[in-house]
Amino acid sequence: MNVETPPILLREERAGVVTLTLNRPGARNALSRGLMAALIEALDELDADQTARVVIIAGAGPGFCAGHDLREIRAEPGRAAYEALFAQCSKLMLRIQTLRQPVIAQVHGVASAAGCQLAATCDLAVADPGARFATPGVNIGLFCSTPMVALTRAVGRKAAMRMLLTGEMLDADAALSTGLVSHVSAPGALAAETAALAARIAAKSPLTLAIGKRAFYEQAEMPVRDAYEHASAVMTTNMLARDAEEGVDAFLEKRDPVWEGR
CATH class of the missing domain: 3.90.226.10 (2-enoyl-CoA Hydratase; Chain A, domain 1)
Known part of the structure; x- marks a missing residue:
């Protein structure tokens, strides 16, 4: 068998x-x-x-x-x-x-x-x-x-x-x-x-998690000045995302955000 x-x-x-x-x-x-x-x-x-x-x-x-x-x-x-x-x-x-x-x-x-x-x-x-x-x-x-x-x-x-x-x-x-x-x-x-x-x-935005995880490991290998420059560019890109707009608006309106992953 x-x-x-x-x-x-x-x-x-x-x-x-x-x-x-x-x-x-x-x-x-x-x-x-x-x-x-x-x-x-x-x-x-x-x-x-x-x-x-x-x-x-x-x-x-x-x-x-x-x-x-x-x-x-x-x-x-x-x-x-x-x-x-x-x-x-x-x-x-x-x-x-x-x-x-x-x-x-x-x-x-x-x-x-x-x-x-x-x-x-x-x-x-x-x-x-x-x-x-x-x-x-x-x-x-x-x-x-x-x-x-x-x-x-x-x-x-x-x-x-x-x-x-x-x-x-x-x-x-x-x-x-x-x-x-x-x-x-x-x-x-x-x-x-x-x-x-x-x-x-x-429960967080999947797009934000992905952006953050990637940036975390990238900046960790850089000199501090380069790390800040890189992180600033990442923050700018992140701020332009729909999920970031939704998250900020939800916070200001005192409601739960609805993530779209984009």
């Missing part, structure tokens, strides 16, 4: 919020080549989906994501395979950053190595009180160089270097204090609080 293999990525949509769930619980949701390909494909589809306002990335089973699939990596050693793997991972992280919609990581259990990178890359991250974060590659002779890119852009340099050099676990409260996560939920309320946050964001 053939047993149907469950999909490695689950998708659920509710009121404009799309949840993508990593579904390799037996492997602690390790980022296999197949799972990364599925995520990239899903994100590409969502970028063109005008009904999708916010994306949540979650993990099935006991943890969020354990990083790369080391068994898969060791099964195919060699420079070409490694280069392809890390290029694919970089493509995934950049796709999250360039996605039109805000992306929220919903983290429980352990987020380690590339799993920590995934959480750090998302625009926001909500952590369960028992969640833990680590870049432990140094413990097995493999410095977490690609996770380092996202980590150093999410937390202070000293905090990032401690994680990278020691491989130690960071608990949820420490992750919050360093800026690795944006919120720690109440016990047992991770999914509910993440959904509530997503719903609040989804």
